[in-house]
Amino acid sequence: MAHIAYRDALGQAMSEEMRRDDKIFLMGEEVGFYQGAFKVSRGMLEEFGPMRVIDTPITEAGFTGVGIGAAMVGLRPIIEMMTFNFSILAMDQIINNAAKIRSMSGGQFTVPLVVRGPGGSAARLAAQHSQSLESLYCHIAGLKVIAPSVPKDAKGLLKSAIRDENPVICFEAQALYGTMGEVPEGEYTIPIGVADVKREGKDVTLIAWSKMLLMCLRTAEELAKQGIDAEVVDPRTLRPLDMETILNSVRKTNRVVIVEEAWPYAGVSAEIADRITHEALDILDAPVERVTGVDAPIPYAKNLEQAALPSPEKIIHAVKKVMYLE
Amino acid sequence: MTSKKPPLIEFLRQMILVRRFEEKAAEMYALGKIAGFCHLYIGEEAVAVGAIGAANPDDYIVTAYRDHGHALARGLEPKRVMAELFGKATGVSKGMGGSMHLFDAGKNFMGGYAIVGGHIPVATGIGFAMKYEKKDQVVLCFFGEGSVPSGNFHEALNLASLWRLPVVYICENNRFGMGTPVERSSALYDIAHAAKAHDMPFHHIDGMDVIDVYNQMKKVIEGVRASKRPIFVEARTYRYMGHSMSDPAHGHYRTKAEIDEQKKRDPILTLQQRLLEKKEITPEEVSKMEREIQDIVLESVEFAEKSPEPPLEALTEYVYSK
Numbered sequence: 324m325a326h327i328a329y330r331d332a333l334g335q336a337m338s339e340e341m342r343r344d345d346k347i348f349l350m351g352e353e354v355g356f357y358q359g360a361f362k363v364s365r366g367m368l369e370e371f372g373p374m375r376v377i378d379t380p381i382t383e384a385g386f387t388g389v390g391i392g393a394a395m396v397g398l399r400p401i402i403e404m405m406t407f408n409f410s411i412l413a414m415d416q417i418i419n420n421a422a423k424i425r426s427m428s429g430g431q432f433t434v435p436l437v438v439r440g441p442g443g444s445a446a447r448l449a450a451q452h453s454q455s456l457e458s459l460y461c462h463i464a465g466l467k468v469i470a471p472s473v474p475k476d477a478k479g480l481l482k483s484a485i486r487d488e489n490p491v492i493c494f495e496a497q498a499l500y501g502t503m504g505e506v507p508e509g510e511y512t513i514p515i516g517v518a519d520v521k522r523e524g525k526d527v528t529l530i531a532w533s534k535m536l537l538m539c540l541r542t543a544e545e546l547a548k549q550g551i552d553a554e555v556v557d558p559r560t561l562r563p564l565d566m567e568t569i570l571n572s573v574r575k576t577n578r579v580v581i582v583e584e585a586w587p588y589a590g591v592s593a594e595i596a597d598r599i600t601h602e603a604l605d606i607l608d609a610p611v612e613r614v615t616g617v618d619a620p621i622p623y624a625k626n627l628e629q630a631a632l633p634s635p636e637k638i639i640h641a642v643k644k645v646m647y648l649e
Numbered sequence: 650m651t652s653k654k655p656p657l658i659e660f661l662r663q664m665i666l667v668r669r670f671e672e673k674a675a676e677m678y679a680l681g682k683i684a685g686f687c688h689l690y691i692g693e694e695a696v697a698v699g700a701i702g703a704a705n706p707d708d709y710i711v712t713a714y715r716d717h718g719h720a721l722a723r724g725l726e727p728k729r730v731m732a733e734l735f736g737k738a739t740g741v742s743k744g745m746g747g748s749m750h751l752f753d754a755g756k757n758f759m760g761g762y763a764i765v766g767g768h769i770p771v772a773t774g775i776g777f778a779m780k781y782e783k784k785d786q787v788v789l790c791f792f793g794e795g796s797v798p799s800g801n802f803h804e805a806l807n808l809a810s811l812w813r814l815p816v817v818y819i820c821e822n823n824r825f826g827m828g829t830p831v832e833r834s835s836a837l838y839d840i841a842h843a844a845k846a847h848d849m850p851f852h853h854i855d856g857m858d859v860i861d862v863y864n865q866m867k868k869v870i871e872g873v874r875a876s877k878r879p880i881f882v883e884a885r886t887y888r889y890m891g892h893s894m895s896d897p898a899h900g901h902y903r904t905k906a907e908i909d910e911q912k913k914r915d916p917i918l919t920l921q922q923r924l925l926e927k928k929e930i931t932p933e934e935v936s937k938m939e940r941e942i943q944d945i946v947l948e949s950v951e952f953a954e955k956s957p958e959p960p961l962e963a964l965t966e967y968v969y970s971k
């Protein structure tokens with residue numbers, strides 16, 4: 324297996340798919356000549372040329388809408404948001420058009436579109452550049468939402484997203500791009516809607532995705548030192564959600580902590596917690612705990628940014644709470 | 650009013666302050682004292698200094714993320730700007746905003762914003778309030794040429810023109826939006842012509858020449874104040890540094906030769922030369938000015954360094970007003 328960076332796994336997924344199907348193209352700010360703001364599309368302009376790796380002006384609504392139109396008549400666009408903070412400008416296109424066209428045309432048109440790019444906090448980028456917006460898109464019927472946490476999943480899931488007939492939103496945490504991992508040689512895909520148990524354990528189930536998944540894995544090691552054996556479940560795809568895998572884990576541990584970088588209010592973790600309580604109340608030994616970002620815009624100051632985000636300490640505290648150790 | 654002579658020595662001082670302040674900021678960034686995104690304005694100083702110098706102190710300023718120059722030209726305290734870059738409680742935005750989000754309500758400095766084009770409707774709204782309240786203030790809205798293709802830009806300019814709002818839209822055309830030159834982002838090469846679509850008068854100014862900026866902006870601003878109609882100004886300028894601290898100054902999307910060519914028209918050196926030739930300033934006075942600015946910059950770093958971090962309560966304190 325090759326040991327590669329998350330950003331390169333995504334680049335491979337796009338390049339391999341574009342070699343396979345010439346209807347696929349990549350469009351966004353700085354994706355071509357500049358090689359991608361985060362270098363995910365490095366080398367792609369050279370290989371595929373400017374008709375398939377397309378640099379745009381700073382016009383998120385415009386080029387996302389262009390992607391939607393192209394998708395309606397048979398092309399398969401991948402739209403790169405330089406960061407998901409800017410996808411907010413394209414939300415009208417994504418929510419009112421991409422997510423609705425199939426339904427409101429009575430199934431006559433489909434929109435096989437991928438919108439991908441980095442999200443979440445990185446190093447002190449301040450309020451307008453640190454947002455985790457998964458829940459906004461998860462709220463919308465007609466969209467699928469994926470959030471891979473490791474290079475292998477990133478490649479396999481992005482390939483599935485590109486092949487999907489529906490609009491798929493792919494969140495790539497900005498802070499993950501440089502992280503490394505094993506990626507299988509040869510062709511493979513990972514289905515949308517299938518979670519993955521990233522660490523087996525018996526005492527408590529930690530549920531997290533993307534950057535928070537890695538934080539949970541580190542925290543699980545810390546918990547192990549304290550004699551607590553955590554199972555870590557990575558939903559990988561947030562809509563649709565693989566409740567089966569989650570509930571299997573809860574049946575084993577009877578205790579759940581969900582960790583989400585975004586704000587608590589109407590967050591994805593609230594949805595998961597609600598589903599667990601309804602489908603597994605009788606097997607829960609404690610109320611489901613959520614560790615989320617603080618309900619405030621993320622500030623610039625270092626100490627405040629740290630305080631605003633989930634941390635291993637907060638996770639450990641929540642774990643002890645569901646185990647009645649605190 | 651337009652006959653008043655530009656305060657050139659003061660402009661020289663302000664431009665040097667902006668330049669030295671930012672050179673120091675770059676150093677502090679390299680040391681990890683400043684984090685996040687930090688976009689330097691080096692090369693473009695004449696635009697902010699000349700334009701804001703031509704405005705009244707109570708006119709409003711709204712700008713984007715490349716905002717250190719506008720803040721200093723508006724008279725925000727250098728030490729409090731530096732403290733903001735350090736993320737300290739004493740910063741102009743109390744450490745909450747950082748480099749891209751400098752604010753000073755007391756100076757009608759309405760903020761730096763990080764979403765390209767997102768502040769243009771906001772500036773327009775301040776203009777709307779001026780009309781609504783029958784006030785005489787004008788709004789100066791700065792943005793890069795990268796904003797001009799965006800929907801926010803066009804929607805806001807249409808409203809401003811339709812409703813006759815007192816806003817000066819100042820496009821700082823430094824030729825690049827990140828790695829994309831204007832030829833590859835705008836169908837209109839002559840950016841100012843975008844104003845035509847909104848029936849708005851427009852001007853070109855030489856953004857490397859603070860005298861041209863000042864003289865033309867003086868007329869433009871007073872014109873807007875009198876006519877209550879918005880105006881579009883394209884200042885042609887150039888950024889010497891990379892787009893942000895992680896982007897190299899040259900190499901990938903432009904050559905060193907191109908930058909060196911532009912530096913021949915450096916706004917600071919040309920003004921300094923001119924003042925020396927006309928004997929309006931002596932070399933000794935220039936050195937003295939440099940030393941004073943050096944002290945201000947060093948003091949600002951010291952102040953920032955010594956200032957406390959914001960208290961933890963600040964995290965949620967400013968989310969809602971009480």
Ligand SMILES: Cc1ncc(C[n+]2csc(CCOP(=O)(O)OP(=O)(O)O)c2C)c(N)n1
Nearest residue numbers: 409715763764765793794795796825826827
């Ligand atoms: C809506 C939006 N899309 C993308 C970005 C990323 N981005 C930040 S600055 C920039 C280039 C802007 O260039 P320009 O407006 O010319 O201003 P300059 O940096 O030259 O001052 C881009 C693409 C952003 N901040 N906001």
